[in-house]
Amino acid sequence: MEKKIIGIVFGGRSGEYEVSLLSAASVIRAIDKTKFDLVYIGIDKEGQWYLVPKAYKQEEGGKVREITADLIEDGSWLKAAAKIIPGDIKGLVDFALPVMHGPYCEDGKIQGFFEMLDIPYGGCGVLASAAAMDKLTAKDIFRQHGIPVCADEAVTRSDMASDKEGVLDRIEKSLGYPCFVKPANMGSSVGVSKASDRKALEDALTLALEFDRRIIVEEFVNCRELETGIMGNDYPEAAAVGEILPSAEFYDYEAKYLSSGASKICIPADISEETREQLRTLAVKAYQAIDGEGFARVDFFIDKDTEKIYLNEINTIPGFTKFSMFPMLWEEAGVSYAQTIERIIELGYERYNIKNSR
Ligand SMILES: Nc1ncnc2c1ncn2[C@@H]1O[C@H](COP(=O)(O)OP(=O)(O)O)[C@@H](O)[C@H]1O
Ligand SMILES: [Mg+2]
Structure with a gap:
């Protein structure tokens, strides 16, 4: 099979621009380059699209190394990038892998853009992305499906x-x-x-x-925070269950991304087998309720006093560095980081091919 060109789409018009750079750099380093060719598409904070050329560095001993991931990670990619019109990606990539978070990136907007261009892409479609991003809408859907949520x-x-x-x-x-x-x-x-x-x-x-x-x-739920990862289209499967042990009073932006290493993740979570299965079953049910496809991370609260489970939210493009919860939950389930990325690409193609054979 000829190698497909995967467009790693990163950055974006959201407060999580910097997080996206970290996630994208990690994905670029890990993705199996014997199976895929890569093209780097960056979006700056204003929403301008760029093609990022591959950059190489000569090392001592004459070795040449591709360092694009380093430049994306530290933000300096923008200096070397060439502006493109968003629709140009149709001619540049076979498949789009958005590795970006938050509004415009994870909420169905860019997914709709890929649909319009008829480009296969990784992760949830328009409906699931938009529904999961809107906390009011998501909880309405969960309630309709009998999934417990807090008041x-x-x-x-x-x-x-x-x-x-x-x-x-x-x-x-x-x-x-x-x-x-x-x-x-x-x-x-x-x-x-x-x-x-x-x-x-x-x-x-x-x-x-x-x-x-x-x-x-x-x-307010005085809670433990537990999360699981889902992958799949018609037959979604849940990974291991992990727990966030926040450093701050709650898991805020600072605790999530800035005070690195201070918030700990514990995989597998220290919970009973029964609770673990309950969470994994509920996660699949919630994923299906919003019409999830590809992958997502499903987050729960467990009340420390009553042990009652609440579904908090679904993140359709969760943090994706090698040390982020989602890939690590799959590692625990026996799927390596590189295999997780590959599976997401396969699932994107599967959806695209089914749609196009109708
Ligand atoms: N109802 C709640 N009770 C207790 N803690 C909460 C509640 N809602 C949110 N939190 C805390 O705030 C964090 C962020 O809230 P969350 O709804 O997950 O928003 P985000 O989309 O920003 O991740 C949670 O991880 C948790 O620590
Ligand atoms: Mg959250």
């Missing part, structure tokens, strides 16, 4: 403008304190805060409104 209230910008005190009363009455305030459509804990009184709640709502016009306020 919440929806608040819109117009609710706040027309009756702020009424909104605060409603939340106090139904959820109480502390509660968690999050923009409906963000990621990486951006704009997320925990509120312990009325003043803090008002401030948290105001902050969250800077990021989205719809907000979700949730009851």
Whole structure:
């Protein structure tokens, strides 16, 4: 079989631009280059698309090494890259592998763009991506499917403008304190805060409104955080279950990406066999409920006091460095990092071929 050209698409117009660079560099280093040729497509923070040329470095002893991944990782790729029109990728790649997170990247928008260009791509399609990114919509779908989620209230910008005190009363009455305030459509804990009184709640709502016009306020769950990875189209399978041991009070942006090494992940999670199977079954069910394809990471809360399980969220393009939870959960299940990447490409082709044979 001729080698397919995989376009590694990274960067993007989201707060998780830097995380994407780390994920993409890791994927580039690990992907099996005897099976795939690579083309690097970068998107800067303004949304401009670039073709990144392959870069080489002469090492002592005359050895020449491709160092594109290093330049992507440290952000200097932009200096050497040539602007392209987004649609140009149709002629540059056989397959697009978006390794990027957050709005415009993980929420169905770029997926829709690949669909329009008729390019096969890795990961969830438009519907699953958009549904998973919107915390209010995702939880509505989970409830419809009998998947347990914690109690919440929806608040819109117009609710706040027309009756702020009424909104605060409603939340106090139904959820109480502390509660968690999050923009409906963000990621990486951006704009997320925990509120312990009325003043803090008002401030948290105001902050969250800077990021989205719809907000979700949730009851506070004093919880352990457990996650599993799913891969598959029609027959999704769950990987091992891992636990996040956050360094900060909650798993915020700082704890996730900045204070590196401070938050620990524990694989496999120290839970009973019964709980593990429950989580893996629920994760597959939730993935199917949003019409997941390719892969996703499914995140749970387990209440420390009652041991009740809640589905927190599905991330359709989870962190993807070699040391990120998703690939490590598959390593634990016997699938290497390189094999995970290859499987995601296979699943993207499978979906594309089925669609095109109809
Ligand atoms: N209802 C909640 N109760 C307790 N902690 C929460 C709650 N919601 C979120 N958190 C904490 O905040 C973190 C980020 O929230 P999450 O909903 O996962 O948003 P993001 O999409 O930014 O990852 C979680 O990993 C968890 O530590
Ligand atoms: Mg999360």
